[in-house]
Each structure stands twice: as structure tokens, then as C-alpha cells.
């Protein structure tokens with residue numbers, strides 16, 4: 616099983632940005648944890664991060680034909696306003712889980728809206744890095 620993990624803008628700045636919200640661990644540490652968990656589940660994982668909307672869409676579109684079985688996506692701030700990423704996700708028929716490290720519902724009102732969640736299978740918010748690991752388990756179970 617092959618899962619694509621997409622992280623959007625500023626997630627490469629984990630460990631630098633707003634540590635009180637996102638914690639002290641950096642992006643490399645997140646990827647290490649995802650790769651370790653994927654190995655225990657016998658999942659091949661491809662982790663991608665980009666700050667630009669177009670780059671994210673290009674990578675998601677390639678999942679249509681590269682053998683990807685499921686997608687985990689944290690679209691960062693694009694969550695709240697990117698109809699283009701939403702449309703792209705809607706065109707991919709496979710399990711898709713939206714993850715947010717912070718509990719977006721406890722934060723500013725503009726973060727309560729997700730353009731992308733309605734075209735995903737589910738959403739995990741507020742559980743820190745663990746959200747990505749739980750999403751791997753969830754997709755694995757959905758495909759079994």
C-alpha cells in the first residue's frame with residue numbers, strides 16, 4: 616500500500632513557528648515519525664511539502680496515476696480558502712484524510728471553516744503529530 620502525505624505552507628517551519636501552538640519538534644522529526652509508523656504498518660509512504668498552491672495541486676494530480684492508494688493532507692492555511700485544492704482532492708477517488716496539528720476549532724473563527732474537509736473521507740484535528748500516525752492507521756483499515 617502506498618500513501619501520499621502532503622504538507623502545505625509553513626509546515627516546513629515546524630519547530631520555528633508558533634511553538635506554543637505547533638510544538639518544538641521540526642518537520643524532519645514529523646517525517647521520521649511518519650516513516651517509522653508506516654514501516655510498522657507495511658505502508659510505503661511518500662512525504663511531500665510545498666508552500667505554493669500550484670505545487671501542491673501538481674503533486675496531488677500525479678497521485679491519480681502513480682499508484683497512490685490514499686492521501687493524508689495538511690493543507691495549512693490553504694485549508695480555509697483554497698477551492699483549487701478542494702477541486703483537485705474531489706477528483707481523486709481514494710481515501711483522503713485531512714490532518715491539523717492544532718485544534719483549529721479552538722482558534723480564530725476563520726480557521727473553523729475548511730474548504731477541503733467536505734471532499735475528504737475524514738478529518739483529524741488537535742492531536743499534534745499523532746494525527747498523521749492515526750490517519751495512516753485509518754487508511755490502512757479502510758483499504759482492508
Ligand code: DQA
Nearest residue numbers: 625689691692715716717726
Ligand atoms: C494547521 C492549521 C491552519 O489553520 C494553519 O494555517 C496551519 C497549520 C494545523 O496543522 O494546525 O498552517 O493546518
